[in-house]
Amino acid sequence: MKYAKKRMIYSIVLIIVFLTSTNFTFSSSTNNIVETYDEIDTSISYDSDDYLHAAPEPSIIQLSNTFGGESYTKILIQDSYAYLRNSSGILIVDISDLENPALAGYFIDSSIKDYCVEGSYAYLACGTSGTKIADISDPTNVTVVGSYNYDYGDNNGVSVQIAVKDSYVFVADSVDGLEVLSAVDPTNPVGVYRHFGFGHYVNSIYVYGSYAFVGLKDRFISYDYEFYLIDISDPYSLKYRSEFTVPSTISEICARGSTLYVQIGGEFRIYDFSSDSLAQIYLDDSWGQIRSIDVSGAYAYMHRSSSDFELFDVSIPSAPNTAFAYENITAVDLIYEDSYLYAVSNGLAIYQVDFYDTENPEIVSFGHIHPISSADKASIYCAVTDDTAVGVTNLHYRTNGGDWKVASMSTLDGLNFERSFGYLWEGDIIEYFIVAEDSTGMKWDTEDNGGTYYSFVIEETDKPNFTYFDQDPNLVYADEVVTISCSVTDETGIHQVLLHYSVNNVSVTPIVMTHTTGSTYTAEFGPFEADSEISYYISAQDSTVHGNYAESSVANFTVGASTKTSYVFGIGLFVIVGLAYIYKRKR
Numbered sequence: 001m002k003y004a005k006k007r008m009i010y011s012i013v014l015i016i017v018f019l020t021s022t023n024f025t026f027s028s029s030t031n032n033i034v035e036t037y038d039e040i041d042t043s044i045s046y047d048s049d050d051y052l053h054a055a056p057e058p059s060i061i062q063l064s065n066t067f068g069g070e071s072y073t074k075i076l077i078q079d080s081y082a083y084l085r086n087s088s089g090i091l092i093v094d095i096s097d098l099e100n101p102a103l104a105g106y107f108i109d110s111s112i113k114d115y116c117v118e119g120s121y122a123y124l125a126c127g128t129s130g131t132k133i134a135d136i137s138d139p140t141n142v143t144v145v146g147s148y149n150y151d152y153g154d155n156n157g158v159s160v161q162i163a164v165k166d167s168y169v170f171v172a173d174s175v176d177g178l179e180v181l182s183a184v185d186p187t188n189p190v191g192v193y194r195h196f197g198f199g200h201y202v203n204s205i206y207v208y209g210s211y212a213f214v215g216l217k218d219r220f221i222s223y224d225y226e227f228y229l230i231d232i233s234d235p236y237s238l239k240y241r242s243e244f245t246v247p248s249t250i251s252e253i254c255a256r257g258s259t260l261y262v263q264i265g266g267e268f269r270i271y272d273f274s275s276d277s278l279a280q281i282y283l284d285d286s287w288g289q290i291r292s293i294d295v296s297g298a299y300a301y302m303h304r305s306s307s308d309f310e311l312f313d314v315s316i317p318s319a320p321n322t323a324f325a326y327e328n329i330t331a332v333d334l335i336y337e338d339s340y341l342y343a344v345s346n347g348l349a350i351y352q353v354d355f356y357d358t359e360n361p362e363i364v365s366f367g368h369i370h371p372i373s374s375a376d377k378a379s380i381y382c383a384v385t386d387d388t389a390v391g392v393t394n395l396h397y398r399t400n401g402g403d404w405k406v407a408s409m410s411t412l413d414g415l416n417f418e419r420s421f422g423y424l425w426e427g428d429i430i431e432y433f434i435v436a437e438d439s440t441g442m443k444w445d446t447e448d449n450g451g452t453y454y455s456f457v458i459e460e461t462d463k464p465n466f467t468y469f470d471q472d473p474n475l476v477y478a479d480e481v482v483t484i485s486c487s488v489t490d491e492t493g494i495h496q497v498l499l500h501y502s503v504n505n506v507s508v509t510p511i512v513m514t515h516t517t518g519s520t521y522t523a524e525f526g527p528f529e530a531d532s533e534i535s536y537y538i539s540a541q542d543s544t545v546h547g548n549y550a551e552s553s554v555a556n557f558t559v560g561a562s563t564k565t566s567y568v569f570g571i572g573l574f575v576i577v578g579l580a581y582i583y584k585r586k587r
Helices: 002-019 563-585
Strands: 059-066 074-078 079-086 089-094 103-108 116-117 121-125 131-137 141-146 157-167 168-173 177-184 190-194 200-208 213-216 224-231 239-245 250-256 259-264 267-272 279-284 291-297 299-304 309-314 321-325 332-337 338-346 347-354 364-369 378-385 391-399 405-408 414-423 429-438 443-445 452-457 465-472 483-491 494-503 507-513 514-517 519-527 533-542 549-551 556-559
Touching: 074 116, 074 332, 079 116, 079 259, 121 157, 121 168, 121 224, 131 168, 157 200, 168 213, 168 239, 177 200, 200 250, 213 250, 224 259, 250 291, 259 291, 291 332, 291 519, 364 429, 364 443, 364 452, 378 391, 391 414, 405 414, 465 533, 465 556, 483 494, 483 533, 494 519, 507 519
Parallel strands: none
Antiparallel strands: 059 347, 074 079, 079 089, 089 103, 116 121, 121 131, 131 141, 157 168, 168 177, 168 200, 177 190, 200 213, 213 224, 224 239, 250 259, 259 267, 267 279, 291 299, 299 309, 309 321, 332 338, 338 347, 364 378, 378 414, 391 405, 391 429, 429 443, 429 452, 465 483, 483 519, 494 507, 494 533, 514 519, 533 549, 533 556
16 A cells, blocks of 8 residues: 555656646846937037138139240249259249249259159159259259168169158159158268068159058059058158059049049049048049149149149039139149149249139028937028128038038028938937038138037937736747737837747747737737747837837747647546556555
């Protein structure tokens, strides 16, 4: 009897263990924490040269045209002198009287490939003769005071282009690579850095600020050209920043602010280097060859070999366009400085560039109305005055550092303007500035009201909120349908609630949950096969235009064997054990 009772107890325990062996794990959070963003005000600086405060169509008047009969290939301006290069050397011209330029002196040296001027010295790239430094303090008596030439065995230096910054000389040597000389003592220049061409011939160099822009050609592959950005803030240890493969040699280059304008073969390219690397923002391969280029304000002054002189509008560098073209102006090289244009080809021509209106419009006030939520639009407003009449006022804006967009602002009374735009997402960063133009074409922008772009961040706290969600049943078996319930609230109303789930890590099409009563939503899913791993969460979208979005935490469970199968098996086992017990007693 004692053993029979023990067997009965063991049998019952065995059945209970079997029936409870299909338990699952479930983890869920009853509340979803919704992040909120406070409004912030960040100002992002930009260069004052980026936007022009002048009329779009100047009159260009020729003041003089002198020193004809010679072909000049380069011009530099320093103080009241112009330095012109021809095949014989450098001509020094006194331009203190722009209508009557006068010869001040000259320096004869036919080996000069390129030159630059700083203070009382001219720095000369002289081919196989290396680098020379000439004292130009007396234009009537220019003399070479120092020289330098890298020479490594059979590699005789060939200096082809040169730049100078703060008494450091940067030389493009087509054989010996990129060279840096210290000319603190011009009579004794000293080599402080040399890079053997990055595996290429160095054939061009342009220095602007703390950067050198270097053009290279492969030593062995005739069609392989590179374009490098080099940090020269420490002349004793130059630092490579970025590079581009380009189709040809660099023939023209000019930088202003953080924008670089480059002619490469038959292509005109514009790069941004504000982030310490080159980022191409514009390319046009239909231009033909640009012979010369200079940039000031919103215009690039350039001359193409296939057309006349042009003013190119680069107020938005990523979207430039031809503003005006002029006939009878020829330039192999040109410089624009202080409203005067200096151009050389067969002689020196000087032009006055007259932006004819005397009064710019003025933006006297401006600002933005911050949207309360993403259901609203942002509004930018301004007030403009002018001595003639205000014409077009444009809002320039971008979202999250993307492309600039231009939108015409609506006038309220001829002086006050407004523009709304959207819809916007939470966390979007909006930057903007305003350009006003008067009836004569004069322009003004918000740069003069602070020197920055103005910006704000979209703030949104009105997300759907989960107060609870529930699963029925908690223990799920293979023959059961599962019901999910949740409560979702939002100030603007709920647009849609979805149940997202996956079976064994394979996502299934979400189920639209049914609104039952109050803030409660329900949905059913299943049944599933035994041992399936189920994960699910709930998403809710409010009724604003964009539909602010929130998600619950993730819940998981494992599906047990069918409850019916377990029940039948358990009963069968119980009967077998019972019969065995009875049989045993009869014996």
